[in-house]
Amino acid sequence: MPTPFSHAAVGFAIGAWTAPAPPSTRACVAAAACAALPDIDVLWSSGLPHSSPFAHRALTHSVLFALCAAVAVAAIFFRNERWHASPTRMALVLGLALLSHSFLDALSSYSLGIAFFAPFSEHRFRFPWTPLGRPAGMIVSQLMLESLLVFLPALLIAWLGWRIRSRRAVPAASA
Numbered sequence: 001m002p003t004p005f006s007h008a009a010v011g012f013a014i015g016a017w018t019a020p021a022p023p024s025t026r027a028c029v030a031a032a033a034c035a036a037l038p039d040i041d042v043l044w045s046s047g048l049p050h051s052s053p054f055a056h057r058a059l060t061h062s063v064l065f066a067l068c069a070a071v072a073v074a075a076i077f078f079r080n081e082r083w084h085a086s087p088t089r090m091a092l093v094l095g096l097a098l099l100s101h102s103f104l105d106a107l108s109s110y111s112l113g114i115a116f117f118a119p120f121s122e123h124r125f126r127f128p129w130t131p132l133g134r135p136a137g138m139i140v141s142q143l144m145l146e147s148l149l150v151f152l153p154a155l156l157i158a159w160l161g162w163r164i165r166s167r168r169a170v171p172a173a174s175a
């Protein structure tokens with residue numbers, strides 16, 4: 001299963017490429033935190049049946065949660081225009097980061113899948129291709145595979161986004 005580090009790296013990359021330019025640390029860190037947030041359900045989901053909306057990979061991994069959390073975080077942390085971000089734009093960025101978590105999880109065979117439409121439907125979804133599953137319980141090989149497929153590419157993409165969009169924004173910012 002994808003680790004919080006991989007989720008956060010993907011979120012940071014989303015922030016670097018989609019937040020208003022130049023990408024700010026605040027926007028990218030918020031996107032990284034949002035991308036890791038859905039796994040907060042491990043705090044209370046132990047022992048719950050998979051049919052429960054509060055089970056692991058259920059409500060906090062749903063589209064509804066992504067929408068609500070994105071709007072809430074944007075309203076709380078990005079109200080002020082001095083962050084070069086409108087709340088609406090940042091809500092979209094953060095929503096994308098939140099949804100990236102569920103889609104990454106759906107690339108793993110760990111658990112029954114993702115309840116994208118909780119609490120309206122308890123149906124679990126998973127992609128036919130699950131490279132981030134548990135290869136015979138080998139945690140080291142799992143982490144290496146995840147690093148190669150997700151973590152390192154996300155870091156590279158984040159770095160590129162940060163550099164390219166910061167440079168492009170320099171003339172406009174100094175004008």
Ligand SMILES: [Zn+2]
Pocket residue numbers: 038039057061101105
């Ligand atoms: Zn998750």
